[in-house]
Amino acid sequence: MSARATTRPGGRSARVQQSVHQAVRDLEAELGRDALTVPLIAARAGVTPSTVYRRWGDLRELLSDVAVERLRPDALPADHGSLRADLEAWAAQFADEMSSAAGRTYIRDALLGDPEQGNAARCSDYAAEQLKAIGVRAAGRGEAVPGVETLLDVVVAPLMYRILFRPSDLSEGYTGHLVAAALGGDSAPSAPKS
Amino acid sequence: MSARATTRPGGRSARVQQSVHQAVRDLEAELGRDALTVPLIAARAGVTPSTVYRRWGDLRELLSDVAVERLRPDALPADHGSLRADLEAWAAQFADEMSSAAGRTYIRDALLGDPEQGNAARCSDYAAEQLKAIGVRAAGRGEAVPGVETLLDVVVAPLMYRILFRPSDLSEGYTGHLVAAALGGDSAPSAPKS
DNA sequence: GAACCAGACGCAACTCCTTCGCGTTAAGCT
DNA sequence: AGCTTAACGCGAAGGAGTTGCGTCTGGTTC
Numbered sequence: 006m007s008a009r010a011t012t013r014p015g016g017r018s019a020r021v022q023q024s025v026h027q028a029v030r031d032l033e034a035e036l037g038r039d040a041l042t043v044p045l046i047a048a049r050a051g052v053t054p055s056t057v058y059r060r061w062g063d064l065r066e067l068l069s070d071v072a073v074e075r076l077r078p079d080a081l082p083a084d085h086g087s088l089r090a091d092l093e094a095w096a097a098q099f100a101d102e103m104s105s106a107a108g109r110t111y112i113r114d115a116l117l118g119d120p121e122q123g124n125a126a127r128c129s130d131y132a133a134e135q136l137k138a139i140g141v142r143a144a145g146r147g148e149a150v151p152g153v154e155t156l157l158d159v160v161v162a163p164l165m166y167r168i169l170f171r172p173s174d175l176s177e178g179y180t181g182h183l184v185a186a187a188l189g190g191d192s193a194p195s196a197p198k199s
Numbered sequence: 200m201s202a203r204a205t206t207r208p209g210g211r212s213a214r215v216q217q218s219v220h221q222a223v224r225d226l227e228a229e230l231g232r233d234a235l236t237v238p239l240i241a242a243r244a245g246v247t248p249s250t251v252y253r254r255w256g257d258l259r260e261l262l263s264d265v266a267v268e269r270l271r272p273d274a275l276p277a278d279h280g281s282l283r284a285d286l287e288a289w290a291a292q293f294a295d296e297m298s299s300a301a302g303r304t305y306i307r308d309a310l311l312g313d314p315e316q317g318n319a320a321r322c323s324d325y326a327a328e329q330l331k332a333i334g335v336r337a338a339g340r341g342e343a344v345p346g347v348e349t350l351l352d353v354v355v356a357p358l359m360y361r362i363l364f365r366p367s368d369l370s371e372g373y374t375g376h377l378v379a380a381a382l383g384g385d386s387a388p389s390a391p392k393s
Numbered sequence: 394g395a396a397c398c399a400g401a402c403g404c405a406a407c408t409c410c411t412t413c414g415c416g417t418t419a420a421g422c423t
Numbered sequence: 424a425g426c427t428t429a430a431c432g433c434g435a436a437g438g439a440g441t442t443g444c445g446t447c448t449g450g451t452t453c
Contacts, residue, residue, distance in 0.1 A: 016449050018401065044439065053403050058440070060401085106314075113310060116363060120303065129364040158377070162360035163352040169310060170323040170359070183352070210420050212430065238410065247432050252411070254430085 024050040025057060029071045038110060041068070069118030072111040073127050081138050088143035088150060089188055095135060096160055096180040104168050104175055112168065132161050151187055159187040218244040219251060223265045232304060235262070263312030266305040267321050275332050282337035282344060283382055289329060290354055290374040298362050298369055306362065326355050345381055353381040 028050035032041055043064050047054040061067040082095045102108045118124035133153050140150040151159075160183045167175045222244035226235055237258050241248040255261040276289045296302045312318035327347050334344040345353075354377045361369045 017447085018449085021402080042439065054440080055404080055442085056402055064439095109314065113314070116307065116310065120307070120366075125364045126367075129360075157360070158357040158380075159353070163356040165364075166323075166351070166356035166359055169363075170319045172314075173320075186352075211418085212420080215431080236410070248411080249413085249433080250431055258410095 021050070021052055021056065022060070025052065025060075025067070026071055026074070029067065038068075043067075065114075065117045066119070068114045069116075069124045072114035073118075073124045075111050076108075076115060076128055076131060078131055078135055082135050084142060087146075088139065088148045089184065091139045091143065092156075092160070092184045092187065093181055095139060096164065096184055099132070099161070100164050100168075100175065100180050103164070104172070109168060109172070112165075129157070129161075133157060136161075156187055160184060215244070215246055215250065216254070219246065219254075219261070220265055220268070223261065224269075232262075237261075259308075259311045260313070262308045263310075263318045266308035267312075267318045269305050270302075270309060270322055270325060272325055272329055276329050278336060281340075282333065282342045283378065285333045285337065286350075286354070286378045286381065287375055289333060290358065290378055293326070293355070294358050294362075294369065294374050297358070298366070303362060303366070306359075323351070323355075327351060330355075350381055354378060 025046060028046045029041065032046060032049055036045075041064065043057050044054045046064075046067070047057050050057075057067065061070065082091060085091050085094050103112060112128070115124045115128050136153050136156045140153065140156075143150045160180075163183055164175075164180065167179075219240060222240045223235065226240060226243055230239075235258065237251050238248045240261070241251050244251075251261065255264065276285060279285050279288050297306060306322070309318045309322050330347050330350045334347065334350075337344045354374075357377055358369075358374065361373075
């Protein structure tokens, strides 16, 4: 049902998918996300609307695909010399990007794809890959490293929960507090009031 | 923009809102959620489609309102005699309800409402109220009680993250593991592999 | 390398969701 | 009771979403 598993990866189908995705990005930048419609996107991409409906089935599904691509990290997390520094830097950047208006829109769009496994799981996989890379690097230094599952539970999940459900309660030092909780160290000064 | 803050809470407006909400629930049970359309709902509710569009602006917004109402807990958490037992029972029930097909649909619908504060925050408030009630009761017994913020971070957020992003990775004893992490006790046997 | 098969696309017509202006109704207030 | 204004009903116009059919292209097989 999704366009990802195209049965014909090469040739025309690939060109259509590429041009449609590009049209979404262009029009989103020009007109804003709320102005996007399938006929508009199709016209910009040089295809007919029915093609888009057949491949993606829905505007939501198409936007979900594009959103997941934009959420894909473009590089491995930077090396700051220690597990704690790496995690804090990564979590801070993650929180910044995801809590922005654009980031929240992409997350929401990504969550709207096919409800079963699919686009949403990819977002989590991206975070897991980054955390795993940080963990492997720290293990190479001889540091004790929490498992990826634990980091997802203790750092990523609370951040995402606040971004999605409590957008107003995302303070500055919160990521530091979460990393400290994950590593068992001291909490950052601006820990939650409890 | 949302229908909640109706400037005229009484009289006809209230009747319209009530009948429209009821129509959504009825039609959702009869035809399934995907078959819902604004004209259909309006006809069942005995109003014109333009009324629905004016009040809610969008089918998504209307479904978001209805979903939040369905996510509202109908009773205070049961008393099992101890903080740990109360938390485990509540978390297990929460996970069950939210990870079901209907629960996930309601959560997704609720998240689609007005992006700023609104319906999504209500969902979190519901959980916070329940946790606070459990906490107050435990404090009355003389138990040491983690703050609501901590419980949201350590128990609710990981559950919700898995439900939304990793629907396949929600094992049986996971909630027990999370409660144990929150209370500092031993982990349940089926803890994550890390 | 040439013919075959199947999936994907373009085209066009149809349905109906969505929007908007205007007149009417009723809720809240003095 | 009269007034003000928000909310609703109605109807028309525009546009999104859907579908059937023919054509084309990419992959496969002989």
